Amino acid sequence: MEKIKARLIQDYLNQFVDRPVYIHLETTNGAYATHHNREAYNVGAFIRNAQVTFSQAKISGDETNYRVGLKTENGWIYAEGLRDYQIDQHKRLLLAGHDDQGRLLVTLELSLQPFTN
C-alpha cells in the first residue's frame, strides 16, 4: 500500500457515489491483546460484503489520521486512522491504518463487485 493522497482518494470515492457498493469495514487490536497485556482487552469488529449506496463521500484529516465518512440513505459509515491506500487490479479502493510494526488496525474497502468470502 502507499501513503494516502487525499485528493486522489476523494476522486476515487466520488466514483462510488450513488452506486451499489460492497464494503468491508474492520477494526482490530488482535486476538492476543489480553494475552500479552492483562490491562488491555481484545476489541474488534468487521462487516464484509455489506451492500450500501451513499450520496456523499468525503475524506478528511491529514496524513497522521485520515477519516472517511460515507452518507447513506439512513445513516453513516465512518472509519478513522486511515493512512495507506491501494487501488487493486479489480479497481477496489482499499484504505487502511497500520501500527508501527505493520499490523492492521483499521480498514475500509469499497468494491463494485462482492469481495471473496
Add this chain to the structure above:
Amino acid sequence: MKKDEHVVVIFPHPDDEAFGAAGTIARFRKQGVPVTYLCGTLGEMGRNMGNPTFATRETLPEIRQQELTNACQSLDINLEQLGYRDKTLEFEDQDRIATHLLRYLEKIKPTLVITHYPGYAVHPDHDAFGAAAIEAVNRLNLNQRPDVWALAIKKDKEKDLGEPDLQFDITDTFEDKLAAIVAHKSQASGILGGLNQGPASLDQIVKDKLSHEAFYQWSFNEV
C-alpha cells in the same frame, strides 16, 4: 516407529503448526512417521501484514496459503485445507465441524492427534477447533481412537491443569521449527516481534521462547 503410526495435527491457522508444534512434528518426521496437517482456515483475518507491510486484507489469504504450503514442504508433512474462515469457527456448528474432521480421521486412521486444548488456547478459533477435533476423536470406536495431545496456551494454565504431561526440549529439531516459522513470512516478524522484550537477535528470541513444546494428554471420560 510403531506399525502404521500416523500423526494428525488439527489447528485453525496457517502458522499454528509452526509456532505450537513444529519441533515435535519434525521429531516425528525424523522417525519416519507420516504427519498430516488439517488446517482450518487461511488466517484471512490476521492483522500481521508483514513488516514492512506487503499484504492487504484482500491479498492476505493467497499469501498465507502459499506460506502454508511452503511451511508444510519444509516440514515434509501432508496438508489438507478445510476451507473455513478465520475468526468464524466458534460461530459454526461444532457438530458439523466434528463430522467434517471425522471423515479425515476415518480415512487417515491416525495413532496420534495434536490439537488445541479447548478453553485454554486463547484464540476463539483455537478453542472451537480443538473442541471439534476432540469431539471427532470421541466419536471413533474405542479401539480406533488415537491418543490426543492438547496444546494449552493460556497464561496460568498450570493452575487449573497442572503441569503438561508431555514436555519436550526440541533443541535437536529447532532449526526445522525456525524454518517452518520463517516460511510464514507475513506473520513471523510481527509475532516474533511481539515476543521481543530486549535487544536479543530474532534467532535468540525464538530459541529462548520456542525451544520447548508441551502438551496435555487428553483423557476421554467413559460413561
